[in-house]
Amino acid sequence: MTARRLAPALVLIALVLAGPWLAPHPEDAPVTLPYGTPGGGFALGGDQLGRDVLSRVLIGGRELIVSALLIAALVTAIAAVLGAVGALRPALGRLVERTADVFMLLPAVLAVLLVALSWPGGGRLAVIAAAVGTGLPYAIRLTAAAAAPVTAAGYVEAAAAGGERLWHLVLRDVLPNLRATLLAVFGLRFVAAVYVVSTAGFLQVGPQPPTADWALMIRENAAGILLNPWAVVVPSLAIGLVALTVNHAAHALAPQTGRTAVTVR
C-alpha cells in the first residue's frame, strides 16, 4: 500500500535526474523557430530563442531536484539530532520553540531573496543555506514532538540514569525509533524545498540564463504563451507533478497515530 503511493514520486525523480542524458538537443542551441509549434522532430516545439523545449524540460529539472534533495537531507539530519537533544534537554527544546515562533513571521521566499541579495556570489549555496535555515525550526518541532514519548520510555530513562552520554542516547536509543517520522519529515521538507527553490528561480534568484531551469523557462516563455503554450505548460506541469507526487508519498509515510489537529505537512 505504502509502496504503491511511493512509486510515482521515486520514478519521477529518477526520470528527472536521468533527463539530461535523454535530451536530444543541447540546452542552449537554437534548433527551430522561436516559439515554433510542435512537429518535425520537436515534440514540444521551440522556446523564445528557438531552442528545443523537450530537451530543456529534460535538462532543466535536475538542478532543482538535486538542490531540493540536498536541502531536505540537511534539514532532516540536523532536525533529527536537535529534536532528540531538545526532547532530552528541555531548555534547548524551549529555545527551538521560540525560534520557530520568530520564523513564523518570515515568509521563506523573502528569506531566500534576502540571503541571496546580501550575499552576492553566494549563488546556489545562498539559496540552499536560506532554505535550510527557514525549514529547520518547523522540522525540529516535528522531530522533538515525535522524540518526546520515546525519551520518556523506560529504557531511555534507565540508560540516562545509568550515565550514558547524550550523543549515545540520541544516536542509539532515540533516533532509531523515529525512522517513520524522519522519512515523513524528509518528504515534506523536499516538497517545501521544491516550492522555495522554484519560486526563487522564478523571481530570478538562482539559475541564470541560458541555463535550462523549469521555473526560469516559465518566466522566459510567458510572453509567447499563445504561440507555443507547451513551452510554459510543460515546465509548470513538471514542477506541479514533482510537488504533488512527493507530497502524496510523504503523507503516506507519515505515522498514522490517529487524526489530530496537528496535521503533519
Next chain:
Amino acid sequence: MADRLTAGSPPPPSPPATTPMRRRATALPVRVAGLLLRRALLMAALLGLVFATVELLPGDAATATSVRGESAADLARRRELLGLDRPVLERLWDWMTGLPTGDLGTSARGEPVAALLGGPLPNTLLLGGIALLLTTVLSVALGCWAASRPGGVLDRAVSGTATALLALPEFVIAVALVLVLSLWAGWLPAVTITGADGGLASWQMLILPVLALTIPQTGWNTRIVRAALADEARAPHVEAAVLDGLSPYRVLTRHLLPGALPAITAGLATSTGMLLGGAVVVETIFNHPGVGSVLAGAVGDRDSPVVAAIIALTGAVITGVLLLADLVRDVATGGDAVAGGGG
C-alpha cells in the same frame, strides 16, 4: 507554502511558565498585555535576525549596486552616504527605532524605502486580505462539509484534493489560471492594468491573483479545519449532544466549531505569512502594482535594504494577525468560566 510544518498545531505553544498563572484566571488586561509583550519581543527578534543576515554576509548595499569601473574612493563615498561607515550597533538601533515611526531605511540607491513602498503596500494588503477572507470562508465550508459524513466519498475527495493542492507553488497555479481562464476562455484579464491614480482599473483585475493565492492556502486550511473538527467530535460533551438528539447543524455550530476555533484560527493566522510571501510572487506574474513589483526591482538591483524593509513590514502584518489569533484563543479557552464549565 510548506514552510510551517506544524502550522496547524493548536496553540503556538506558550511558555510552560505561564500555564499555572492562567489557571489562576489572571485578569484580562494582564493577559492581553502579556500577549502583546510576547509578540513585540518576537518581532524584535525577527528584526535582529534580518539585520544580522544583511550584516554578516559578505557584501553590503554599496558594493552590491556598484557599477563597473567604480573607484574605491567612489565606493567609500557612497558607503558614507548610506551611513554604512557607522558602528553596527548604532545602525541596528537606528533601524529598529525608525521602523515604528514609519522610517523604513534607505535603499541602496539612496531613496527612502518608505516612499518606494507607500503606494504599493495597500494594493498588496488588499490582495492578501481578500485572499485570506476567501480562504477562511472556503476552508471552513469545505471542512465542515467533509466532516458531515466522516470517511465517506465526499470526505475522501475533499481531503485528497486539499492535500494535492497545498503542495503547488502559486506561480504554477497562476500560469494555469491565466492560460485557461483568460487566454483560452477569454473571461478575465491576464494582466493588471492600473488607472491614472495608481489603483486598479477594475475589480476584475483582482480575481485571478486572488484565486492563485487562495487555492493552495485553502487546501492547507481545509485539512486543518477537517482535523480540528474530527478532534472535537471525540470530546465527551459533543458525543452527549449527539446522543441527546440535537440536529447535526446545531451540534456543528454550538458544539463542534467553538471548540475547534483556536486550531482553525492558528492555521489561518499562519497562512497570512504564506499569503504575503505568495503575493509578491503572484504580483510579478500579473503585473499587479503591489510590493511584489518593488521587490522584483530590488532583486534586479541587488537592493538588500529594500528586501529587509519588506520583511519588516510583512513581519508586522503577520504579528498583527497572530495577535488576533492569540486573543481569539485566549477568549475561547483562557477565561475562567469556559475552560472548566464542560457540562
